[in-house]
Amino acid sequence: MRRTIVAATAIAVLAGNQPVLAQGPGEYEHVVEEYRIGEANTAIRRLARWPESMVTESVRHWAKLLRPEQLVAALMLHTELAAAILDSLPHQTNVQLRHAQELLDALSARRDQHERADAVRLRWYQFVISMYGTTWLDDADRYAREALGRFPRNPTLYFQRGALLELRAKFNLPEPPRATLARGRIPDPGPRMTRTLESATAEYRRALELDPHMAIARLHLGWVHVLQGDNRAGDDLAAALADARDDRIRYLAHLFRGGLAERQHQFDEAAKEYELTRELGPSHQTPYVALSRVELARGHTERARELARELAALERVDDDPWWDYHLGAVDEDALTWLRAEAHRR
Amino acid sequence: MMKGYGLLVAALLAVQPPQTVFRTAVEVVEIDVSVMRGTQPVQGLTSRDFALTDNGVLQQVESVMIDRLPLNVTLVLDTSKSLFGERLTRLVQAGDAFTQALRPDDRAALVTFSHQIELVVPMTTDRQAIRSALAHMEANGSTALRDAVQLAIALDPRDRARSLLLVFTDGHDTVSWLTEDAVLDTVRRSGVVIHAVHVESDTFLDRLTQAARGRAWSATSDRQLRELFTRALDEMRARYLLTYTPRGVDTAGWHSVKVSLKNARGDITARPGYSR
CATH class of the missing domain: 3.40.50.410 (von Willebrand factor, type A domain)
Incomplete structure (x- = not known):
């Protein structure tokens, strides 16, 4: 799964069990530099052992003194530490993210740095929303609303809010009430999942109004339409496939087209789409499971068993796009961009 | 118990003279049935203890045995x-x-x-x-x-x-x-x-x-x-294996099977039917 990108850091943080306290706030700049030159895990591990008061004091002191490139490194240092302790210390995650925001504000206040600060802030929000979206949906939604307040015409943020709502619908969780009221909608009396999916489609449509060729938003809209039994699903998934720029989206588009055909009992068509999915992800589990089921439904028992055996024999990579879609995943593109910016010399 | 898609062709009698092939298929359906009283299996039942209908038509249960298959x-x-x-x-x-x-x-x-x-x-x-x-x-x-x-x-x-x-x-x-x-x-x-x-x-x-x-x-x-x-x-x-030859029912499609007890008490679990 894509969440492993930050999990590796989490292991690094938790593996260190010897408390190493800072000698004083002066050491903060040293840790930031360590992160900036590429010793990320060492720096994160070191900062993780500092007492909270020392971190707070250091951030306050150094926010005015660090160079702009150091500020970006510092805010990413706190952000990566937050990601690493998300499961084990959620309260501390919030504390670290607040420090990151203080440093962002400091960057934004610098002369000639406003544009850069905005670019960093947007990616930072995208990353933080996606990070919380894997575990803590309320926090993710809070950051999404905050981000949309600052970037009201950013399609990615609308897409992310839609994806959070889609996740809530899957797990039958209520919508965050303030989000509903902020858009002036009156909750429908219908089932919770139906309402939440409708809210998700509204966010996807908003994203697509701003960027009509946003394949990932079109893909999500198409799948929600499949779940809703909306006959626009086929067109949405075809458009997602046409606009897709990477194989993960193509993989999911074919998988979802297969799912749509299967729901319509068009098993031959479903098998064709699942085969295309398998071609794009031959080491992923889901197309084998889907194909095996469809072959059984077609009466091809031997073929179904053969696919199950093939799946059992696979050297699999723990990175099936369906899992990320279904459970939420870290925005790897935003994280990569932010890391590059933090290590820029 | 039923094999594959629910119907077991238990006996396929093939008569094969030198030039012509005549086939007579005798279809026997096998249904495995669990009979529990509370948490305990009920044992010692015979064919006289079971009533079985196939698509609502009462059938003659031909044999009942405790299944010894592996x-x-x-x-x-x-x-x-x-x-x-x-x-x-x-x-x-x-x-x-x-x-x-x-x-x-x-x-x-x-x-x-x-x-x-x-x-x-x-x-x-x-x-x-x-x-x-x-x-x-x-x-x-x-x-x-x-x-x-x-x-x-x-x-x-x-x-x-x-x-x-x-x-x-x-x-x-x-x-x-x-x-x-x-x-x-x-x-x-x-x-x-x-x-x-x-x-x-x-x-x-x-x-x-x-x-x-x-x-x-x-x-x-x-x-x-x-x-x-x-x-x-x-x-x-502790499951029983009931066998019967369907009589008085159409051959094609879904067959709803209901099993009940006539002379004993117990909760029955059986497959709801089969397709053929």
């Missing part, structure tokens, strides 16, 4: 992260006890699932292979219960042995691709009996075991897993 058991075990710790230890002990209780001609396979599904040990008579694999299980990840059941059914060898899936989960599905209805459709097409042991009540497991004429047991504590796994095996051993 078992193909697939253990389908949840290894998601919620199993971490004491629960996993108890699950390993339960699986171990279950494996030891199998008869020499029984075979077993081990499928584990978190978000990933693994055929850890293919169908084998090698008990040690299963026990060793159980001891090496680790808890991690999400839960793809429905996909795991589908895979286990697809892998079932469908030979003359009776097939049993014993499913264990301590939670709910979080990441499967397949819908409940898709998996239930597969179950209805297969001849596999599915028993389930669970920790939290789960409507899918109830629907699953009902469709597969099995039973679901709820564990009130992790210590109970061993007892429930053994009970699942005992229940499978």
